[in-house]
Amino acid sequence: MEVETTGILGRWWRQLLNGIFQQHTTLWAFSILLLVTWAAWRVIRFTLTPKWHPEEPPEVPYLIPGQCRSAIHVVTRQQLGNIRTPFAFTIIGAKFYVISDAKHAAEVDKNTSTLSFEEFVLDFLRNTGLSESAIQACYFQKLANGAVDFPNTAEDPIGLLIHQMHMHELYPGEKQKALVARFLHSFNRDLRIDQIRAAGSPREDRPGVKEVNVSLYKWCAHFFTRAGGYAYFGDDLSRIDPDFADAFYTFDELSWQINYRIPEPFSKDMRAAKNHLHRSLKKYIMAPKSERSEQTWLLQGAEAGLRAMGVQEDDIATLFLTMYMTINTNTRRTTFWMLAFLLHNPSLIETIRQETAQAFEGGELVNHEHLVDHSLCPHLEAVWLETLRLISNGSAVRCVNEDTVVGDMLFRKGNKVIIPYRLLHMNENAYQQDPEQFIPNRFLEKENRTRGGYWRPFGGGKTLCTGRFVAEQSIKACICTILHRFDLEIIGGAPLPEGDVGTPGLGIMGIKAGEDFSVKISERA
Numbered sequence: 001m002e003v004e005t006t007g008i009l010g011r012w013w014r015q016l017l018n019g020i021f022q023q024h025t026t027l028w029a030f031s032i033l034l035l036v037t038w039a040a041w042r043v044i045r046f047t048l049t050p051k052w053h054p055e056e057p058p059e060v061p062y063l064i065p066g067q068c069r070s071a072i073h074v075v076t077r078q079q080l081g082n083i084r085t086p087f088a089f090t091i092i093g094a095k096f097y098v099i100s101d102a103k104h105a106a107e108v109d110k111n112t113s114t115l116s117f118e119e120f121v122l123d124f125l126r127n128t129g130l131s132e133s134a135i136q137a138c139y140f141q142k143l144a145n146g147a148v149d150f151p152n153t154a155e156d157p158i159g160l161l162i163h164q165m166h167m168h169e170l171y172p173g174e175k176q177k178a179l180v181a182r183f184l185h186s187f188n189r190d191l192r193i194d195q196i197r198a199a200g201s202p203r204e205d206r207p208g209v210k211e212v213n214v215s216l217y218k219w220c221a222h223f224f225t226r227a228g229g230y231a232y233f234g235d236d237l238s239r240i241d242p243d244f245a246d247a248f249y250t251f252d253e254l255s256w257q258i259n260y261r262i263p264e265p266f267s268k269d270m271r272a273a274k275n276h277l278h279r280s281l282k283k284y285i286m287a288p289k290s291e292r293s294e295q296t297w298l299l300q301g302a303e304a305g306l307r308a309m310g311v312q313e314d315d316i317a318t319l320f321l322t323m324y325m326t327i328n329t330n331t332r333r334t335t336f337w338m339l340a341f342l343l344h345n346p347s348l349i350e351t352i353r354q355e356t357a358q359a360f361e362g363g364e365l366v367n368h369e370h371l372v373d374h375s376l377c378p379h380l381e382a383v384w385l386e387t388l389r390l391i392s393n394g395s396a397v398r399c400v401n402e403d404t405v406v407g408d409m410l411f412r413k414g415n416k417v418i419i420p421y422r423l424l425h426m427n428e429n430a431y432q433q434d435p436e437q438f439i440p441n442r443f444l445e446k447e448n449r450t451r452g453g454y455w456r457p458f459g460g461g462k463t464l465c466t467g468r469f470v471a472e473q474s475i476k477a478c479i480c481t482i483l484h485r486f487d488l489e490i491i492g493g494a495p496l497p498e499g500d501v502g503t504p505g506l507g508i509m510g511i512k513a514g515e516d517f518s519v520k521i522s523e524r525a
C-alpha cells in the first residue's frame, strides 16, 4: 500500500509510513484486525445487545474513567437527551445502572431486600485506614445491651448503634438543641472582625478601622470547621491541636484521593494532612477524661462502645476523623456557595436581612428558630433550596444482590445502581426554567420542597442524611449572622467561581483550583 501526502512534511510522513507498512505488513494487518474487532464489539455491545435484551437498561459507550460524574451528566444529555429511563455504563469491568427519574430513585430507596449499601460503607472505612479487626468488631460482632448509654436490646454491633445514636442526637429533641446551641456559640465567638482578622489578611490595621479582606472559600472553611469541631469536641480538641481545623481543610480538599486509592507518590499532601489529624485525634482520645469533658453525648457513647469491643485507639481516631468529615465537609462548602450566590445577587441580601430582622437584636442572634420557619423567611428558604440544588454533586450507590426490577427494567445481580443527584437536579421537567441557573424564585412559586422527589441533596432511603436539620439550622444561622453584622463586597469584580463538578465527592462540590475570590468584610454601622 502507498501512502499519499503533500509538502515537505508530507513527503517525510509518506516515507516514514511507507517504510513502516512495507516492512511491517503484519503490523498493518494486525491494526486492521484490531479496528474491525473493536467496531464489531461496539456494535454488538451498544447496538445489538439492547435490541436482544430490551428488558435491561441500554448501555451507553463510556470510555473515560476518572471524571465519572461529569461524564454521566454529559453522556446523558448529549446522547440520550432528557431521558428518564435507567441506562447503564461500565467502568473498569463494573457495570452501573444510572437512575435519572425521581420515581425510580424512590423505588431504589424503598428496596432494602435486594439492594444494599453496606459494602460501600465498609469499603470507605477500609480505604480511610480502619483495620480489618476493627471492621469485624464494629460491624460483625454483637454489642451487649447496657455497654453504652443507649438501649440495644437487639445487640446490634457498635457500628450500627453509633449510627442510631447519632440519629438520636441529630433529630429534633433536647440533644439536638444542645448541639445546635454549640454551633451558635462558636459562630457568635468567631464572626467578629478581630477574629476574622486573625484568619484573613488585614486590609487596614489601624485601631478603629473595622474591615478585613478574606478569601471567601478558605474563610468559610475556617470558621465553619471550628464550629463543627466545637459542637462535637468543645474546646478540648483545639486546645490539643490549635491547627486542627486548618489541617482538616488541606486534607478535606484532597480526601477524594482516599476512595480512588491514589498511590502514595501522588497523594503525599493528603496523606501528610491525614496523618497530622490522626495523630491529634489519637492524642485527644488518650488524654484523661478530665481533659476532654466537653465532648458530646454521641462521642462519649461511641468511645465507650468501641472500647468495650476492644477497638484500639488508632482505629477510634480513624472513626472520629470520618465523623469530623461528615459534620464539616458539606456544611462548610454549602455556606461558601450560599454566600457566593448572595454576593452575586445583592438584592437578595437586603430582602433576607428584612425577613430575618426579628431574629436579631443589635447583631446578636436571639431567636434562631425564626430562621428555619419557612413561612417567616421564604426567601432565605428559597436560596437554601436553590443553592443545594445547584451545588450537589454526590450520588447514592447500591449493590444489586438479586435480579431486581426498577421501573420496568431488569437490573442484574452483581451490578451496581447509582443515583447521581445532579442528574435529578438538572432535570428539565422538574426545573423547567434554565435548570443550570441560580433562580431561587422557582422555589417560591411552588410550595413543594422536593419537587416530586427531584430535590435530594441529602440522599434518600436508608442513607438519608441524618444531619439535615442541624445542617439547615447551623448554616442559616451563620449566613444571617454574617449579613446582620457585616457588609460584604467582592474585591476586583470576581465572577461566580466555577464548581469542581469533575472531582468526585460525597455530597457538595468544591471549587476549581484558583477560583476562590476575595471579599472585603466591614462592620455594619
Ligand code: HEM
Pocket (backbone or CB within 6 Å): 163, 166, 170, 326, 327, 328, 330, 331, 334, 394, 395, 396, 397, 457, 458, 459, 460, 462, 463, 464, 465, 466, 467, 468, 470, 471, 506, 507, 508
Ligand atoms: C449541607 C450539608 C449536608 C449535606 C448536603 C449532606 C448530605 C449528605 C448525603 C448526600 C449523605 C449520603 C446519602 C446517601 O448515601 O444516600 C449524607 C449522609 C450523612 N450525613 Fe449528611 N449532609 C450534610 C450535613 C450533615 C451534618 C451537619 C451532619 C452531622 C452533624 C451529617 C450527618 C450525616 C450522617 C450521619 C450521614 C450518614 C447516614 C447514613 O448513611 O446512615 N450531615 N449526608
